[in-house]
Amino acid sequence: MTNLVLPDPERLAARIQGGERAAVASGLNLLDNRLPAARSHAVRLLACLSGERSLSAGHLIGVTGPPGAGKSSLVSAMIREWRLAGRTVGVLAVDPSSRPELGGGALLGDRIRIKSVGQDEGLFIRSLANRNQLGGVASEVWPMSWLLLACFDVVVIETVGVGQTEIDIAEIGDTVCYVAQPASGDTIQYLKSGIIEIPDIFAVNKADLGAAARKTASEIGRSAPRQDRREGWDYPVCLLSATMQTGIKEFHAHFDRHRRFLVAAGLLERQRSQHQSGWVLRLLKEEFGTFGLGLLGGRTTIEERLGACRSSQFEEYERMREHILSRLLSVNQPTLSP
């Protein structure tokens, strides 16, 4: 057996909310841990970090786009703006894992690309491999971003967009930004796939390429109609260059504007609550399968129950989990009784 010691969730949560970096790091390790004992500790930690504040505080931002679009340098430029404005930033940088038959390892190189000024206590970066999970976003990403939101003003999730990822990321972030690569087939594929409905803000990086970048921007701009276009949001398309540092300020301003829009439309809390429900469902299904969900009355019923207690969904999750376990045990009861 290992000599691994799991931290006490309640005390850890208090230290995280106090902004203690060591606690943030060890909380992330706990959320990442798949040992059964660690799983139950993790849920208790998340329950401690939830509450009304967790539905309204901070800003959770997803940044996605094809490989080579310059997401990391763009995120780096955005971080600089937030830090200059005195806001703290937590980053989850997700990189692909190699295929299981190739060892399943990963080279996490985003940290080196994102990191700007050497020693900055207001910036925290955790790199993560996607571990070949369906959709390209590891299931650990949502709880980890929830943890970071408890102690950083802005939380950025950076992922490589390969289609499905954008849908996943939209089930995590308040604001989703797509970074397009000028003059490449990716963007055209992207437009065709219909995933263009997801992002709230578009960035066409490498504007220094000139005509190619302008062409891509206008292609994205023309790609309407959108199915579920939100009234009152303009879906800006920004031409910028992260390396030449042009257009960053204008681009950056859209994030705060989008958050204000979400608050005014009453969408911020609703979305976060939905994202939380989504993760609870994912956990239940992972542990008990569709059969387990059935024991609780099915997906819709569970969603309703979770929706009714928006700020204490993890407690509700514990209750549902115990309910399933007791039902499973009671099913077995007859054979166990004398």
Add this chain to the structure above:
Amino acid sequence: MVAPRRKKDQPWLMRTYSGHSSARASNALYRTNLAKGQTGLSVAFDLPTQTGYDADSPLARGEVGKVGVPISSIADMDQLFDQIPLDQMNTSMTINATAAWLLSLYIGLAQRRGIDPKTLSGTTQNDIIKEYLSRGTYIYPPGPSMRLIADTINYTVKNVPKWNPTNVCSYHLQEAGATPVQELAYALCTAMAVLDRVKASGEIPPDEFPQVVERISFFVNAGIRFIEECCKLRAFGEMWDELTLTRYQVQDAKLRRFRYGVQVNSLGLTEAQPENNVQRIVLEMLAVALSKRARARAIQLPAWNEAMGLPRPWDQQWALRIQQVMAFETDLLEYEDIFDGSPVIAAKVGELIAGARREIENVEAQGGIIAAIESGYIKRELVGSHMSRLRAIEAGELKIIGVNCFHETAESPLTAGSDGAIMKSDPAAERQQIERLQEHRRQRSDADVRAALQGLADAAKSGDNIMPNSIRCALAGVTTGEWGDSLRAVFGEFRPPTGVDIAIDSREVLGRKDQVTDLRERVARTGNALGRPLKLLVGKPGLDGHSNGAEQVAVKARDVGFEVVYDGIRLTPQQIAQAAQEEGVHVVGLSILSGSHMELVGSVLQELRARDLAGLPVVAGGIIPPADAERLLALGVRAIYTPKDFNLNAIMGDIVDVVRETNGLERLGGLS
């Protein structure tokens, strides 16, 4: 027989690239060299000065005064030029990322001595583009770097008109493997990027723009194929003339002249039979001296023993005497261009121009030199050329006397001395420089320093020219590290594409296949036991930029199933400890080749303890002598790998066991 006296052309500026230990020691060397007939100075700075750190920065440990002179403030600059009249000197500074700062110190010093900056002449290398490709002393991303170049140009054209604010370098491209065609193409693309940027800044009215074009100078290399090299320089001249006329409408032919300085090739100098380097240097010099139309304005020659270590004063004197013999004893300067009208030369020049034009079009089609660097295109091309050169040497197609042929040699009296025929830099230099710097900080007015730095940061943010505020910083006693840090805060730091990015697609796994399968199983099993996949942090503390070893380990670890955080070069022990914490890794691997492993590894362990990570295992690799390895193990390092541990599979197996042992799991032992 006495040759008839003829009117002679002025010789070029004669310099020797030098500087070491301290401003005082370098000043003594400069004055000795000038007394021997050197006509200009060429300053070599140490790595902390080149990368914008103070001598007492944790990153500067072990590097102060090693490869050049440390300049931390105007006080050091004053000492470096003690008893040297700035208005009569022509000073070349090999400085890039911090060029605006060193130039500010030079101008500030002139002002303090009551000298009009308009009388200053000299050169700042200030070509930050090539730093990304070969030299490695970049700091800021390409955008701000281009802006710093443009700021110095805009400022000097108006205020220090005799200064060469930037020296577009093809020199380092050749050292990185470039062919003559690649040298021509990439250097001219860089010059275009610089001029376009200055033009876009709008600081210079269009009718004065030809003066800007005139101030752009070049720094080139000359290799042993001296006929081709001579043609390359004629090609440079013709292409620059055409480009400045068509692209920038410079009508006055005088302003279109290709002005360049040169240091002849160091790449081809050998450690074996080093005396042969003397004739190599002489022949290489012919390439830049023979053709009057393509003659260098300034020449610095390496010393014969440069491949062995730091040259002594006598070695530098020999290099200077070569130039003096060429200029004053031979009849070289009595003739017009001796190649004009030669069909052989014209054909070769034409061929180089045609090749360079194609490559320029290629780069322009990719969006220009910056885009082509960022995409990794130029690095790949240079690596390709370099590899073919190495293969040709291996195959004996490219002959190098004493290296791959004619090995036989009698014992050399030149290298027989007790000093090993090289100079050692002063081991006390770092401590003395730190004391001097700290004394300087006590002497100055903190209020002035704060105000000056605020002005600098404001200018950096607003886009105003950085130079006036930078000079104000110099006069207020701001230090090199403070200047570098305030711009880092605004511009950020650049991390270029690494070998890791290039290797990421490799499907070829090195080493025995059955061992790799075994390793993957071990990594997965250990990860399962610990609840999450094994995570390794690979980082390089210090200023040494040689990252091949660290990259190999990172890629190998990925291939056997580790999740690897590659944190790259130039890290402080603090940054490494912080990354280890934030990333939640199971083990840290450090790579150090600069010889400062004792200081750096010790500091990393200390920083980890300060973050409550005393239990996190650390392994280290590099050129580490056995005695040092013992001491590091005693400090708590869990394993040391040196060049004799060339089997990466074995290293990986050992790292897995280090993690297992740390976490209370039994060791799995050596691979079968």
